[in-house]
Amino acid sequence: MSRIQSVLQALKGQGRKALIPYITAGDPHPDRTVELMHTLVEAGADIIELGVPFSDPMADGPVIQLACERALEHGTSLRQVLEMVKTFRSRDDKTAIVLMGYLNPVEAMGYEAFSDAAKAAGVDGVLTVDLPPEEAEDVAPLFAERGLDPIFLLAPTTTEDRIRAISQHSSGYIYYVSLKGVTGSAQLDVDDVAEKVSRIHALTSVPVGVGFGIRNAETAAAVGRVSDGVIVGSVLVDTIAKNQDDIEALKSSLVNLLKPMREALDELAS
């Protein structure tokens, strides 16, 4: 069983939901990323989605676009991101790590070299935004051989047939994109999410994490109630931007955002 699977299974046994924060690696500076990852864990993260910066993040709103630009100004490369994971792993072998990004940096490194390096670094899952399962035929067996979980997206526009097909290619969890839009969009419709996630649950046993539009304890709890985990990104990246010059303020702002979400999620269990 992969680390993602055991994390999610343990939570399920306790009736708890996963808290899955996202930050962009290299933002505000590559030297800070590992430290921030540990901060996320202290604030209650079960899984970390670590963004691999890309020059053309087509599915992202302005907040994460700017994070990518900051990270790339410091020359953050995929290889460096893998080094960060390796360093993080020397102190933490419990928290699952999912690399999230776009396909081209992976293509440039080569599928096999990337798969080997990701496994060796301690990466558990890979979410490639612009790689639907139809185009993942070459890379999927490489991930499978190494026990890396391929995380795919489902969207409000995904048909039932595709939900079934995508689930079959997924392990670890499925990322349900709660709304039509880019990351950082605000208009979360909780009833709609509840309906769609229950439809997904009826079609697959793979756990479902929900992202896009979760910004506070209230939205986290609302989404946590109907899913297996909540994914929080832009609101964290935004606070990184605002506090980029003061690392202590930055860390406490991350904790101040995540702790109430953790508590709200854990209240669902009791």
Added chain:
Amino acid sequence: MSVKLTEEMLRALPDTRGHFGAYGGRFVSETLMDSLMQLETEYLKLRDNPEFQATFDKDLADYVGRPSPLYFAERLTRETGGAQIWLKREDLNHTGAHKVNNTIGQALLASFLGKKRVIAETGAGQHGVATATVCARLGLECHVFMGSEDVKRQSLNVYRMKLLGAEVHAVESGTKTLKDAMNEAMRDWVTNVDETFYIIGTVAGPHPYPMLVRDFQAVIGRETRRQSLEQAGRLPDALVACVGGGSNAIGLFYPFLTDESVAMYGVEAGGLGLSSGQHAAPLCAGRPGVLHGNRTYLMEDENGQIAGTHSVSAGLDYPGVGPEHSWLKDVGRAQYVSVTDDEALDGFRKLTRVEGIMPALESAHAVAYATKLAASMDKDQMVVINVSGRGDKDIHTIAQLDGIEI
């Protein structure tokens, strides 16, 4: 080395998942997949629908003014001193470039699909103008995304789009050029996917766009083929077209692909020279990768980040290229070359002074290469240049380079 292409091979391209050999495909986030698959299904139905085709042909004739002439550039031929140079006059189309062939087709598709809101990306502004034009005609809401750098260097086209009723969104992210405009259009599309039709301006993007844009632009090559036979009594020996995303080039090349005797040259923007790194020539100097929904040759750094591009011509200033061109390069059917900014400017001046035809700076790249090529060929041979657009929009750029304030 080149393979002989057959009708049968071409019919199988792209395959059912949008692949041209190793290139193309559908690399987008999940939210867009359903729309793309619907678009593909509907397009394949309409492609064989006589009513749709008849409407398209009628619009091209009565609204665009097709067929565009194939013109024998006698004086340019004489000055060049080699093969006969003929010009396919896409600059004479309504709105001044080949772009309108495609926007007519896609706007028709949008109407058939019942979409009322249209978005488009644009570089030089020609595709934006062509989109705004067809939207005005069909009463569709139109939003055009344009890099803020391009907004500055193509202010005339920005104003044209506004006059036509389009909303122009200046894109400030990334390099502020065509690729960023395309990113922003994709972001808008993902947000408004239900009611929006995305009119992509070139033969790139996710499947089915490279296929349908090619099909709409192939009218250029079909006419050229027929006109060559009628006017010159023969097929050309060489076709030359500029390549940014590659829509005018594929439009010209496609109907000739099985004509083995016809050589094809796609001319990329060499900018300040390939060795300077300041160019927009992915086929000449890039390598395969994935951007904007398809696998194709790209300009990127060793870490897979998309590289900044440079060209004097905004319409060629793009780090990728249509996937079918990547395939044609690999199988050796077409050759891809580049000319520098300076050579293109010389091409612009030459055609203007010798033939009284002012080409777009994009098309001037084709002119520059074709004159070199023609000079190396025999007098009884024949070269066709696709003059993909007219140069009025570039007057400010040219004047600025000449140090003149207009």
